[in-house]
Amino acid sequence: MSDRDSAHALNVARVAFIPKWPLRIGFILLAVYVVWAMGQLDVTWARFVDGLSAGQKFLGRMFPPNFSAEKVEMITKGLLESIQIAVIATVIGIGLSLPIGLLAARNLMPPWVVWPARALIAVCRSFHEVVIAIIFVKAVGFGAVAGIGALVVGSIGFISKLFAEAIEEISPKQVEAVRASGAGFFAVLIYGVIPQVFSRFLGFASYQFDSNLRHSTMIGIVGAGGIGGSLFSAFQRFDYDFVCAILLSVIALIVTAEVVSNYVRALFNDNLALLDYLRNRRVAKLSREKSAALGAS
Amino acid sequence: MTATNNRSIQIRGLTKEYKKGVPVLNGIDLDIPGDGITAIIGPSGTGKSTLIRCINRLIDPTSGQILFQGQDLAQLSGVPLREARRRIGMIFQEYNLVERLTVMENVLTGRLGYVSAFKAWLRKFPQEDIDEAFALLDAVGLGNFVNQRADGLSGGQRQRVGIARAIMQRPEILLADEPTSSLDPKTSVEIMEIMADMAGCRNIPVIVNIHNVALAKRFCQRMIGMTGGRVVFNGSPAELTDDHLKEIYGGEDWLE
Numbered sequence: 001m002s003d004r005d006s007a008h009a010l011n012v013a014r015v016a017f018i019p020k021w022p023l024r025i026g027f028i029l030l031a032v033y034v035v036w037a038m039g040q041l042d043v044t045w046a047r048f049v050d051g052l053s054a055g056q057k058f059l060g061r062m063f064p065p066n067f068s069a070e071k072v073e074m075i076t077k078g079l080l081e082s083i084q085i086a087v088i089a090t091v092i093g094i095g096l097s098l099p100i101g102l103l104a105a106r107n108l109m110p111p112w113v114v115w116p117a118r119a120l121i122a123v124c125r126s127f128h129e130v131v132i133a134i135i136f137v138k139a140v141g142f143g144a145v146a147g148i149g150a151l152v153v154g155s156i157g158f159i160s161k162l163f164a165e166a167i168e169e170i171s172p173k174q175v176e177a178v179r180a181s182g183a184g185f186f187a188v189l190i191y192g193v194i195p196q197v198f199s200r201f202l203g204f205a206s207y208q209f210d211s212n213l214r215h216s217t218m219i220g221i222v223g224a225g226g227i228g229g230s231l232f233s234a235f236q237r238f239d240y241d242f243v244c245a246i247l248l249s250v251i252a253l254i255v256t257a258e259v260v261s262n263y264v265r266a267l268f269n270d271n272l273a274l275l276d277y278l279r280n281r282r283v284a285k286l287s288r289e290k291s292a293a294l295g296a297s
Numbered sequence: 298m299t300a301t302n303n304r305s306i307q308i309r310g311l312t313k314e315y316k317k318g319v320p321v322l323n324g325i326d327l328d329i330p331g332d333g334i335t336a337i338i339g340p341s342g343t344g345k346s347t348l349i350r351c352i353n354r355l356i357d358p359t360s361g362q363i364l365f366q367g368q369d370l371a372q373l374s375g376v377p378l379r380e381a382r383r384r385i386g387m388i389f390q391e392y393n394l395v396e397r398l399t400v401m402e403n404v405l406t407g408r409l410g411y412v413s414a415f416k417a418w419l420r421k422f423p424q425e426d427i428d429e430a431f432a433l434l435d436a437v438g439l440g441n442f443v444n445q446r447a448d449g450l451s452g453g454q455r456q457r458v459g460i461a462r463a464i465m466q467r468p469e470i471l472l473a474d475e476p477t478s479s480l481d482p483k484t485s486v487e488i489m490e491i492m493a494d495m496a497g498c499r500n501i502p503v504i505v506n507i508h509n510v511a512l513a514k515r516f517c518q519r520m521i522g523m524t525g526g527r528v529v530f531n532g533s534p535a536e537l538t539d540d541h542l543k544e545i546y547g548g549e550d551w552l553e
């Protein structure tokens with residue numbers, strides 16, 4: 001009997017997969033909440049079908065998009081302003097993010113420096129760019145200056161935090177070796193820290209540029225400069241074919257920017273690898289020509 | 298050479314506690330001669346690395362003195378500490394090269410104590426430093442790897458760069474924290490040879506932590522045995538007997 005008891009105890013102890021009840025209950029509660037919230041907000045299939053006809057009318061008036069000479073001029077002017085806002089805001093924002101991110105890195109700075117820097121970053125991160133843009137429009141008036149200010153604040157909130165985290169993840173061994181040579185603080189930074197985070201930092205910066213470009217086409221809605229202003233007034237005039245032209249132009253701009261920034265990232269990320277790649281291509285081309293010449297002879 | 302005797306180190310009552318009341322180094326008294334290679338042997342966790350790192354103050358000792366050229370290294374901070382570190386080269390177990398810098402940039406890291414941070418950033422090192430870096434890389438057999446990034450090197454190659462970087466400081470003493478523990482036996486001997494040659498012809502005394510007793514006996518003129526945060530042997534390799542090794546490492550089954 002004692003044998004059977006112990007075997008039984010063994011069986012109980014040897015369950016291969018223990019059910020995770022808290023997790024299951026969590027998912028069930030989430031599903032229940034979504035259904036309940038949809039009821040609260042009158043999200044029903046009938047409401048959706050009802051909306052479709054309005055959508056059809058809207059889409060019908062959007063096409064064909066209005067690319068008349070006068071509109072193209074407005075779009076070009078708006079897009080150029082958006083690009084300028086994005087570039088200026090990214091450069092200033094990243095320039096400010098470098099020191100702030102450094103100050104917020106716990107492995108390099110004492111706590112009395114880290115916490116104020118982290119508080120500043122948290123404040124910058126609290127609001128969406130459009131909300132900050134509204135505040136800037138009220139503070140400095142309509143136009144591009146307000147847009148630049150808003151995107152600078154947004155960039156600081158994003159880049160400083162990622163940069164601080166990247167610095168906190170570096171290998172302390174490499175830093176230790178540079179310190180052991182008698183290097184001062186800035187030399188340790190330049191030789192021990194920056195090389196370890198530089199490529200990640202470039203990644204953050206180009207991502208932030210993409211994101212600033214998207215935001216810069218949006219903040220015009222609240223009067224902070226760029227193409228968004230034209231978009232908003234076109235909506236208000238029910239000028240939907242112009243809206244469509246603007247949206248298509250914005251998509252073209254964003255896609256172009258993404259292609260360019262991918263290229264730039266590849267260029268900087270691993271410049272040695274890129275040189276290898278170019279050299280290999282030349283070697284491959286030469287050997288192709290050589291074999292072609294051999295084949296001809 | 299008697300002229301190098303000002304490169305000796307006197308350690309007095311050195312104690313380090315990471316946790317209060319649990320000393321890793323327990324009142325070390327030690328005279329390290331100003332020439333030749335001194336090996337420190339002992340089981341893992343006995344404070345060998347801590348002892349070496351207290352000398353160039355990568356670790357701050359809890360109490361005690363480390364006297365070098367009339368200065369107590371244990372008391373230094375700020376600029377005097379940096380100036381003392383410039384005179385102390387260090388070689389690491391895991392090489393500790395800056396992975397994304399080139400071999401040349403890693404070697405010139407040894408001059409960062411002398412060149413302003415701005416000039417170092419622009420890579421404007423004095424020409425004599427650059428010439429010396431080339432000569433050192435040729436000497437350690439890496440003349441063809443100057444512009445290669447450190448993360449593309451093998452372990453043995455990395456440690457050669459580590460040696461060149463330490464020698465680049467024109468140090469007056471060289472610390473080596475288990476420089477061969479991550480390397481295969483053949484490469485270990487090569488690295489010890491390079492280190493011994495480089496230090497020997499420049500009259501730089503070397504303090505090396507090492508696990509391989511045979512390798513230590515082959516290259517070192519003096520051996521220090523540590524166990525439990527204390528020094529239990531201090532003498533020439535010839536004087537080190539199996540009884541001493543039993544005392545240092547405990548047990549005897551591992552002895553052949």
